[in-house]
Structures are given as structure tokens and as C-alpha cells.
Amino acid sequence: MDALRSGWLTSGPKVERFQRDFAAAVSARHALAVNSATAALHLALEAVGVRAGDEVVIPAYTFTATGEVVTYLGARPVLADCRRDTLNVDVATIEPRLTSRTRAIIPVHMAGQACDMEPILDLARARGLAVVEDAAHALPSSYKGRPVGTIGDVTAFSFYATKTITTGEGGMATTQRDDYAARMKLMSLHGLSGDAWNRYSARGRWYYEVVEFGFKYNMTDVAAALGIRQLERMAAFHRRREEIARRYSDSLGDLDTCSIPHDAGFGTHAWHLYVLEVNPAALRIGRDQVIDSLREKGVGTSVHFIPLHLHPVYQRTYGYAPGQFPNAEAAFERAISLPIYPAMTDADVEHVIDAVRATLREGQR
Secondary structure, three states: OHHHHHOOOOOOHHHHHHHHHHHHHHOOOEEEEEOOHHHHHHHHHHHOOOOOOOEEEEEOOOOHHHHHHHHHOOOEEEEEOOOOOOOOOOHHHHHHHOOOOEEEEOOEOHHHOOOOHHHHHHHHHHHOOEEEEEEOOOOOOEEOOEEOOOOOOEEEEEOEOOOOOOOEOOEEEEEOOHHHHHHHHHHOEOOEOOOHHHHHOOOOOOOOOEOOOOOEOEOOHHHHHHHHHHHHOHHHHHHHHHHHHHHHHHHHOOOOOEEOOOOOOOOOOOOOOEEEEEOHHHEOOOHHHHHHHHHHOOOOOEOOOOOHHHOHHHHHHHOOOOOOOHHHHHHHHHEEEEOOOOOOOHHHHHHHHHHHHHHHHHOEO
């Protein structure tokens, strides 16, 4: 309401405060608030120098935004398979996909668990490649004591409605480098030399220059006002997600009809998603039937993700085909994302557990 009453509806003082608060929260030198994580990834790739004809290595097991931003710059998304345990890419799955045209790597911290970043960074530095982290799931995550948001060259976070904190729609790009921060800020608002807040506030002036052909990716003050308050509650939200995830694992880990998420032990898991995998060898029903049965029992679930190489546009444009990334396909065929969000009551959590155990018992071979 303060944002609405102030008269600043677009980028203004609330955005500036949200950026400062977020940078402090993840220990980043710079944070740029934008209108989506997709925008943050696009700005990041442009800033690190990805251009037409380049290649960017990304996971096959991710949402389409990770790949589509590569195409915005005229570059080619090169898919890498995931590990079967964490569902993340690592240096072993990335390195075979590198060529002389590779310019950057985008590790995706699947479900909120960090990839094994040290070997990826070592590989990237040895090859002169940029590392842009897709941390849409990974707030607040850490890797070996370092917050996600300070590890790669640039990190992109999401504040979409389902994420660990939300502004409805929105995102943030963080970096430790002054040059990348300046470039992303410039390109996020039409390539103008001065943004609206600087031009129309008491400290600003009307004159501006267009120094690059940029984009329209700025966050509004209304969204930032939500983000400021959400950020203050992030620790409490995360504690509740941890509690729910722990309860799920304690209650479902003894079943041979499913597998609970693997903890690689790298650090804090954000628990944006809790991905249960069914065991086809122990069941006479498939994953889709499990989902249908859970729905009938009042439990809504989802599937994260359909691997990119199975989508028509990737097959039509780049020649990808089923069978190329067996780990990603195996995960997709078995994965069910159970409900996990801070407003769930203990009774809600027990209902999910009871429904999952009953469904898997009914479908057991």
C-alpha cells in the first residue's frame, strides 16, 4: 500500500531497497531486480558475451526457459544429461558436450540442491568459459558454505508465484563483478543511459541517451514491495519447507516402491521441490496412474520436468531425439513432485504421506 500511495508504481525506491536487501541476504556484491528469472538469464548471457553462433551447455532436465534464452542471442543450446541421483548436471556430464564454439555453461540447481560447482568452475576457467547459474529453485541454497548467488559469474533467481519467495512474477540477477552488473543494468531498460527513477526523482534529470539496443526487463515498485516483505520471511519459509521435506523422507524412505530425494551433502537445500521417484520394478501401475490415484485422494502433484530433447521444437530445430539422454528420461518417467509450501499444516503433510503410501501399496506388484 505504501508503494501504491507513493506514486512510484514502476522502478523506483522499492526496487532499489529490494536489490540492496537481496544482495545482503545472499552476500552478493550486486543484485539487479527484473521481471522474471528468464530475463535475468538472458541479461546474464548477454553480459558474459554470448553471441550468435556460440554454444551454451545446459541440462536436458530443466524447464524450457533455461534453453530459450540461449536462442534469444542466436546461440545454440547444447544439452547435457543429468546425474541419476541428484538430477543435476556435473562436470562428467558437461565436459563431453564442450566444443570450440562453447561460450558458457548454465548449471541448474534442480529442486533447490546445488550442483557440484567446484569441478564445474575449474573446467570453465580452464576453457575460458562463463558460468551462469540458473538458481530459479535455489533460494536460499548454499554450496560448501557459500551462498548460491556468489559462486558463478552471474546467478539468476526466480520470484514466480510457486517459488520459495514470490513477487507474483519477477527475478533477480546477482554477480560479484562490477562490469557484468553495469552491463545488465544498462540492458535491462532499453539500453538507456539513465533509468526512470534516476531521471524523474529529485536527484535526476530529463536527459538520457540510448547507448545500446536493450530490453524491457525492469521490475516494478509494486512487485518489489512484495519482495521486500517476502525476503524478511524467507528464513521462516525455509524452515517450514525443511520440516516438510524431512517428514516426507522419514515417512517414505522405507518403501521399495519409491525413492526419496538424494542429499549430496553440499550444503543448504532450498526445497523448492520435493521430487519422489516411483520404482517401476516394484509396481504394476505407472507413474501417471500414481498421479491420478493421488488426485482422487485429494493430493495434487506435478512433474518436473519433461526433458528438453523430448519437446518438438528441440527435435525440429536441433535434431534431438528420444534416447539421447537416458538419465533425464528415466527421471522424467518416474518423477512426482509432492506438495511442499510453508502454509501446509501438519495435517496436510500427513494426508499427503497417507495418500502416497496407500497408492503405492495398492499398486504394488
